[in-house]
Each structure stands twice: as C-alpha cells, then as structure tokens.
Amino acid sequence: MGNPKGRKQVKVVVLMGGWSAEREVSLVTGKGVAEACERLGHETVALDMDRNVATRLAELKPDVVFNALHGTPGEDGSVQGMLDLMGIRYTHSGLATSVIAIDKQLSKQALVPHGIRMPGGHVVKSESLYLGDPLPRPYVLKPVNEGSSVGVAIVTAQGNYGDPIGRDVAGPWQEFDELLAEPFIRGRELTTAVLGDRALAVTELKPKSGFYDYDSKYTDGLTEHICPANIPEAIAQACLDMALKAHRVLGCKGTSRSDFRWDDEKGVEGLYLLEVNTQPGMTPLSLVPEQARHIGMGYDELVGAILEDAR
Known part of the structure; x- marks a missing residue:
C-alpha cells in the first residue's frame, strides 16, 4: 500500500518483546503495529528488545520509535530515558510520567x-502477610509496579490462601518483596x-x-x-x-x-x-x-x- 493521505514517510522502529512478564503480549502488539506501519507506507523495522538495544537503535537510525513494550523496562521510564539520551523521538509517555x-x-x-x-491502602512487606492481614478481608494484593493485573490476589475470608496467608501458598508474596494492599471494591x-x-x-x-x-x-x-x-x-x-x-x-x-x-x-x-x-x-x-x-x-x-x- 502507498502512503495514505499524503503523510510523510518515516523510518519507524517498533520496539517490542523485551523480558517483562508481559513479553508475549508485547510481541503480539508489536506485530500488529509493525504491519499497520507498513500499510501506512512507512519504512518499518520490528525490533525484539534485548540488552544490545541501544547499539541496534544507533545502527538503525529511526525517525521515531513506536514503543510497543509492556511492563518493565519499557513502560517504567527506563527505555524512555535511553531514547531521550539518544535524541530519538518515541510514542507514548515520557520518562517522568512513565515512572509515576x-x-x-x-x-x-x-x-x-x-x-x-x-482506593485507599498502603505498601506492605510480603513477609508481614504470613503474620496477619494488613487490611480487613476482603482485600486486594498487587505488585506496586506491574501492569496487566500481573500478580494480583484477592484475599477473602473463604479463600484458599489461609488465615494468615500460608508461606507455602502460591501468590504474589512469593514473587515480590513488597505489595500494595487495597480494600476490595465490589x-x-x-x-x-x-x-x-x-x-x-x-x-x-x-x-x-x-x-x-x-x-x-x-x-x-x-x-x-x-x-x-x-x-x-x-x-x-x-x-x-x-x-x-x-x-x-x-x-x-x-x-x-x-x-x-x-x-x-x-x-x-x-x-x-x-x-x-x-x-x-x-x-x-x-x-x-x-x-x-x-x-x-x-x-x-x-x-x-x-x-x-x-x-
């Protein structure tokens, strides 16, 4: 397909994949975006991010990076800071916004x-959950800085986590040192x-x-x-x-x-x-x-x- 609506053709690197818990979803996002960029007439490179990403970007010299990463480090300000230092334009929010x-x-x-x-709530040490509940049940536990409902647990009076939560019971407390505890909103x-x-x-x-x-x-x-x-x-x-x-x-x-x-x-x-x-x-x-x-x-x-x- 040509260049619709007379838009200027640019070189786009679609940055995707990476190593977060949301890697597989990012790859699907990136594939769809890259195909759309090609249909829009842009020179497009799909790049599965690894630790050599800065070197690859310097070689590719894109006009703009479409940030199709999900989770860390693509969504938490890390990649944004790298792109800022390299002077490369990129989609979505900047460093400070991403951090917050x-x-x-x-x-x-x-x-x-x-x-x-x-919702109210506060950050708790995961170790403390084995001693007692940080909030009245039901409440929600989630990682402080993950997306896509990764590692979310709803702790109820009738649940299978135990009372208090069992040290050997599978849950986000086994993966993260700290969790955000919030009241459950029905x-x-x-x-x-x-x-x-x-x-x-x-x-x-x-x-x-x-x-x-x-x-x-x-x-x-x-x-x-x-x-x-x-x-x-x-x-x-x-x-x-x-x-x-x-x-x-x-x-x-x-x-x-x-x-x-x-x-x-x-x-x-x-x-x-x-x-x-x-x-x-x-x-x-x-x-x-x-x-x-x-x-x-x-x-x-x-x-x-x-x-x-x-x-």
Whole structure:
C-alpha cells in the first residue's frame, strides 16, 4: 500500500518483546503495529528488545520509535530515558510520567489531590502477610509496579490462601518483596481509553470466571467486552472525565487507558480509578483499538495518530 493521505514517510522502529512478564503480549502488539506501519507506507523495522538495544537503535537510525513494550523496562521510564539520551523521538509517555504511572502508590499521590477517587491502602512487606492481614478481608494484593493485573490476589475470608496467608501458598508474596494492599471494591469492571486529548468510550469487562486477571485479558473467549458499557449516563461521563483528567495530570502522551471499579450500589460515589496504563495493548483483544473502532477509527488510523503525536 502507498502512503495514505499524503503523510510523510518515516523510518519507524517498533520496539517490542523485551523480558517483562508481559513479553508475549508485547510481541503480539508489536506485530500488529509493525504491519499497520507498513500499510501506512512507512519504512518499518520490528525490533525484539534485548540488552544490545541501544547499539541496534544507533545502527538503525529511526525517525521515531513506536514503543510497543509492556511492563518493565519499557513502560517504567527506563527505555524512555535511553531514547531521550539518544535524541530519538518515541510514542507514548515520557520518562517522568512513565515512572509515576507504573507505580501505583506514586499514582495515588499524584492523582488523589486532584480529586480523582482511588482506593485507599498502603505498601506492605510480603513477609508481614504470613503474620496477619494488613487490611480487613476482603482485600486486594498487587505488585506496586506491574501492569496487566500481573500478580494480583484477592484475599477473602473463604479463600484458599489461609488465615494468615500460608508461606507455602502460591501468590504474589512469593514473587515480590513488597505489595500494595487495597480494600476490595465490589461491583463492575470498567475501562476508558484516551487518545491525544479525547476520552474515547467506556467498556465494561465481564470475565467468564473469577476477575479480570492477566489470562482473562489476553485469552480469547475468557472475557466479554461490552462497548459502550450499559451503565447510567452519569457513570459513563464520570469515567470519561476521570480518565481524561488523569491523562492530563500525569502528563500522558499519545494514548492511555484508565481502569475503574464501580460499586453499582453507590452511584458515582462508588466509582474508583484503579490505575492508568501509559502503554495499553494493541492486540486483537485489546481495548484501545476496540474503543477506537467504536468512534469510527480503524486500527491503521489509530497507529498513525499515535505516530503523528510522537513526531
């Protein structure tokens, strides 16, 4: 395909893969983005990131890097800092925003003073969980700086983790030295994508079983997406407003996705922002392309808009 709409052809390196817990999803995101860049007429190189990434980028001399990495070190400011030092333009958020957004505790400190409702809670040493609960049950334990619901555990009175949690029971406490403990918010899972300066839509996520964990996000058929969500207009508008405000307060660029829990017995007061993802997935099951389609924007146009923002 040629160069649509007269856009200037550029050399794009799609940076993907890496070594985070989200490597496989990043490879799928990167493949889709690279194919879209080629259809848009750009000279495109798909690069599976390894420890020699700086050398490879120096050799390739891209006009722009499409950052298709998920998790650390591609989403936590590390890669952003490297690209800043190399003077290479890149998609999505910059160094400072990435550092804050991937850290759930830092995000709270940045967003709550601006009137964005988020769950309470605090960081605990994993070792302390074997002695007693940090919060009344039910509560949620999650890594402070991982995305895609990696390592999330819901501790309930009737659960199988033990009381207190057993040292030998599988869970994030075996993988991480520290965890964020938050009150569990009953209700419904909602998410809103922001592109540029526009909140796109609200999607409700209905996992077929359990909660919206890593497998539910990336395994076809495990979660039903309802877009637009069948929720009251006031709740939908609150999601759009909070997602856009969080995007702006954190200084996000390109696209972001805000995830919510809504206790539907409490109206707007039951809506909580859980986290802001600064590099949302672009796989066939991903939510940002789905919401873009809802507003009439195809996948290639979405990729082109993110690239244009970076340039």
